[in-house]
Amino acid sequence: MHSxxxxxxxxxxxxxxxxxxxxxxxxCSRQIRFRVQDGHIHDLSFESGCSGNLQGLSKLCEGQSVDEVAQKLSGIRCRGNTSCPDQLSTALRLYQEQMQDEQ
Known part of the structure; x- marks a missing residue:
């Protein structure tokens, strides 16, 4: 898992x-940005990558729960061992872990 x-x-x-x-x-994407409000994803965007696919992914994730999206996208592969959706899943899991650690 990513640090x-x-x-x-x-x-x-x-x-x-x-x-x-x-x-x-x-x-191909270098960075993912999003907001989390009340456990739901908002304003998801990717820096670089396949523009059309990532815009579609961003719209589909809008307003969805962090946990649901993390579960659905985990393990999707594109190049090698990961993909942009899988990296989003990783980011969401790390976010959840950090929030639990702060409680």
Missing amino acids: QNALRVEPLDAARGVAVTYRTRGT
């Missing part, structure tokens, strides 16, 4: 939740 230092979580105001940035590994 915690690839993940950055920044608190926003109460109405917007937290902003998450994740540095990907092994994919």
Whole structure:
């Protein structure tokens, strides 16, 4: 699993939740950004990668629960051992772990 230092979580105001940035590994995309509010994903975007596919993935994930998306996308392969959806799953799992550690 990718190290915690690839993940950055920044608190926003109460109405917007937290902003998450994740540095990907092994994919065409370099970075994933999203907000989490009340356990749901918002404003998902990818830096680089297959634009059309990643825009579609971003729209499909909008408003979905962190846990559900992490489960559905885990293990999808494209190049080698990972993919952009799999990296999003990793980012979501790391986010969940960090939030549990802070409680």
